Amino acid sequence: MTQKLTKIQFLLLYGLALGSLLLLSLMAWSNYRFMVIDHATELYLLLIAGVFVSVGIWVGLRWSAPTIIEKMVLVPMPTSAVSPEPNQQVLEHLGISPRELAVLVQLSKGLSNDEIAGQLFVSTNTVKTHLANLYTKLDVKRRTQGVEKARVLGLV
Amino acid sequence: MTQKLTKIQFLLLYGLALGSLLLLSLMAWSNYRFMVIDHATELYLLLIAGVFVSVGIWVGLRWSAPTIIEKMVLVPMPTSAVSPEPNQQVLEHLGISPRELAVLVQLSKGLSNDEIAGQLFVSTNTVKTHLANLYTKLDVKRRTQGVEKARVLGLV
């Protein structure tokens, strides 16, 4: 129960919920009322609209979120004042992938695994996998060491 | 992209199909002549649903877009010149004792509780007590947050 819904479970529930909502809306929309209060049509429409917009927003964030970090990595750093360019060099040398860097950034904020998972729209298991790989590549044992090392390497 | 569907896409469509099937079966069960008379209503609903989802996705993208810029600005900020001595001010204001500061310093190095205990010649329980007090005074929940806050406050 402490574990979140799996993707398949979520999608199944989504399908069921969507069907139910469609059913409700259709019943309300049409005048074929057999178990629907017909004067609540507007409320139903508002509910439908809200749910669909929410789903759309979620989908939008879900699909656009991974691009954020990747763009961060790809965009050349304009700073060059203090840190010349430790970013790409170190990243490539250590073999840190864009997704792993994203986890590392969130990690440096002091977020927990669950919070990182929420930020990046993945499961906590995925976060743990990325972290394990990061610990290997950064040659550290703990997350606090990882934060420290990422900081001195200019990765965050 | 125009190739075969990914699993997620397939499951989404499956969810949609499942919902639609449920809807249709219920419709047929409740009122079979509905299909004959105005089957245009369901198409209309599907269109509405599609529009709402599209709007939601668009809104989601609008919201995530500024995040890109924001993070791009925030990320390239390196560790610039640190203030020489904001130390005592903050320490007294937060009521951090010398012993707690010692723990905090070791903590920022990425040491574990046992290692900190070894460094300071105290038991692990004592370290945990100091840390608990530090978390309260620093107003943080986790040790990584404590490290981050101690760093921005110039305590380490």
Next chain:
DNA sequence: ATTCAACTCATTCTTTCGGGTGATTTTCGC
């Protein structure tokens, strides 16, 4: 001498981390 803050340590309990393994899915280049 008494008050008080800091320091110390313990116990119990819950949550979170991390290691290890295996698997599927997605992406991307060739």
Next chain:
DNA sequence: GCGAAAATCACCCGAAAGAATGAGTTGAAT
């Protein structure tokens, strides 16, 4: 289309961390 790398997710298990208490010990300052 194929293969490799990347990404995702699950499961188990032990270790570490943290929350919530209670309590004993010091070393001043009043």
